[in-house]
Amino acid sequence: xxxxxxxxxxxxxxxxxxxxxxxxxxxxxxxxxxxxxxxxxxxxxxxxxxxxxxxxxxxxxxxxxxxxxxxxxxxxxxxxxxxxxxxxxxxxxxxxxxxxxxxxxxxxxxxxxxxxxxxxxxxxxxxxxxxxxxxxxxxxxxxxxxxxxxxxxxxxxxxxxxxxxxxxxxxxxxxxxxxxxxxxxxxxxxxxxxxxxxxxxxxxxxxxxxxxxxxxxxxxxxxxxxxxxxxxxxxxxxxxxxxxxxxxxxxxxxxxxxxxxxxxxxxxxxxxxxxxxxxxxxxxxxxxxxxxxxxxxxxxxxxxxxxxxxxxxxxxxxxxxxxxxxxxxxxxxxxxxxxxxxxxxxxxxxxxxxxxxxxxxxxxxxxxxxxxxxxxxxxxxxxxxxxxxxxxxxxxxxxxxxxxxxxxxxxxxxxxxxxxxxxxxxxxxxxxxxxxxxxxxxxxxxxxxxxxxxxxxxxxxxxxxxxxxxxxxxxxxxxxxxxxxxxxxxxxxxxxxxxxxxxxxxxxxxxxxxxxxxxxxxxxxxxxxxxxxxxxxxxxxxxxxxxxxxxxxxxxxxxxxxxxxxxxxxxxxxxxxxxxxxxx
Numbered sequence: 001x002x003x004x005x006x007x008x009x010x011x012x013x014x015x016x017x018x019x020x021x022x023x024x025x026x027x028x029x030x031x032x033x034x035x036x037x038x039x040x041x042x043x044x045x046x047x048x049x050x051x052x053x054x055x056x057x058x059x060x061x062x063x064x065x066x067x068x069x070x071x072x073x074x075x076x077x078x079x080x081x082x083x084x085x086x087x088x089x090x091x092x093x094x095x096x097x098x099x100x101x102x103x104x105x106x107x108x109x110x111x112x113x114x115x116x117x118x119x120x121x122x123x124x125x126x127x128x129x130x131x132x133x134x135x136x137x138x139x140x141x142x143x144x145x146x147x148x149x150x151x152x153x154x155x156x157x158x159x160x161x162x163x164x165x166x167x168x169x170x171x172x173x174x175x176x177x178x179x180x181x182x183x184x185x186x187x188x189x190x191x192x193x194x195x196x197x198x199x200x201x202x203x204x205x206x207x208x209x210x211x212x213x214x215x216x217x218x219x220x221x222x223x224x225x226x227x228x229x230x231x232x233x234x235x236x237x238x239x240x241x242x243x244x245x246x247x248x249x250x251x252x253x254x255x256x257x258x259x260x261x262x263x264x265x266x267x268x269x270x271x272x273x274x275x276x277x278x279x280x281x282x283x284x285x286x287x288x289x290x291x292x293x294x295x296x297x298x299x300x301x302x303x304x305x306x307x308x309x310x311x312x313x314x315x316x317x318x319x320x321x322x323x324x325x326x327x328x329x330x331x332x333x334x335x336x337x338x339x340x341x342x343x344x345x346x347x348x349x350x351x352x353x354x355x356x357x358x359x360x361x362x363x364x365x366x367x368x369x370x371x372x373x374x375x376x377x378x379x380x381x382x383x384x385x386x387x388x389x390x391x392x393x394x395x396x397x398x399x400x401x402x403x404x405x406x407x408x409x410x411x412x413x414x415x416x417x418x419x420x421x422x423x424x425x426x427x428x429x430x431x432x433x434x435x436x437x438x439x440x441x442x443x444x445x446x447x448x449x450x451x452x453x454x455x456x457x458x459x460x461x462x463x464x465x466x467x468x469x470x471x472x473x474x475x476x477x478x479x480x481x482x483x484x485x486x487x488x489x490x491x492x493x494x495x496x497x498x499x500x501x502x503x504x505x506x507x508x509x510x511x512x513x514x515x516x517x518x519x520x521x522x523x524x525x526x527x528x529x530x531x532x533x534x535x536x537x538x539x540x541x542x543x544x545x546x547x548x549x550x551x552x553x554x555x556x557x558x559x560x561x562x563x564x565x566x567x568x569x570x571x572x573x574x575x576x577x578x579x580x581x582x583x584x
Contacts, residue, residue: 080131093136141175238264241259244274253275294340461499
């Protein structure tokens, strides 16, 4: 018998189309414990037959797809009429998108962190109105998928092509939810289409639809929401109500007043908070009446006296007062704070002898009620965006502990600062750093606009230099140094050059600190040069800021100071070292 006859006569391992699960189970448990449904050929052991059968079944599963009619080709993407990026800026974007953050905990070295520069690059490109290069859209969407902080600027830059791609790749479907028009919303003037989507759409689509209708016609949005309000789930009512923060106006008062009777405590609390942000609302007037009965001038007219509420009645609860105090808080103090917080700040000058906010904040308060009263005024100033009261409660930045008459924590001071104009905010933080150093300034620096103003930037650099000379641990200031890399004006680069050298170790300094400080300042200088080059590359032709003295985004640079070839080469070398795999 020849070989072919022998081969034909040998039985072959066979499996049925439904035997894959049995094969997997036998492979996992072992053929001794679970025998697979196989005919084992002579001379073949059972495990070998199992592997042969698995190989055959694998091929069958991969190749056993029935032909089907080809799907229709997708429609073409909507055109993007914006101008294309300059070539240098396109290359820079490829470098930024190709960079990946390294493992945490190690020494950073002197190379700039390109991932932290991408948000600023995108914001500047959007300011100039450029269109994203088509070939970089997948990498841009992948970056935005992994970092939610990038999404607003990334999707604005990506434009309509990003939505076209997101409809083809489920990994990028976040773009359909986040981008305007991404969910294919109907025309907000088409009442029938709006009602259909509102009644049948997914929750995310309904939220986007409500926002679109509200931006066009707030009254129509309230009518849309009111039509289904009683049938919505409590968590959905809360989200819909929260969307009214954008464009909140006196026209929303009647709807919010009805929401004060909602069966959900969270919905009632949100409605009360929104109404208290409307100084002319009936709720604000009711709260002002209650608070005024608790706070008054003493008989000498030189101090404030406080008589906190003794009860929390049903009317107060309906207006958003939470009856039960958290652990560690006095019940009466808890009620008082909520009343004062929701009272229009314009109530107090008339109530307290015609005094200004600064004069009221400086008044003593009897019986140790000052911290509670001032903390409530701080929250009211933030909620009502009242710069006058925020300024009065902050006080002078050089005051002891910079606490001011009202601020009791860094978080509250940061919130009060956010109410002030950008320039005044920066000057206050610069004064704080001059008086108190950087140890408590990190949270305050986070509310300052970018790039930092000249006085603020100089205050930060001077404080870092003082810390270095004192032999402090440089890693104690790593957060501030990271902020400086992103926020310091590139025009400050020349002032930092002298700080990049390695100086002598101070006798009482931390071991090795001098080398770390020099490395940190070298990285800061390199990052500022890179940011300057980015701005120069993104500027329209004839209006490019020079890398060594870049203007802030959106501001024209002074003419007649072109970038040198040496500086540009140095910046490119720094970028390449930071992202070696990013070369196109």
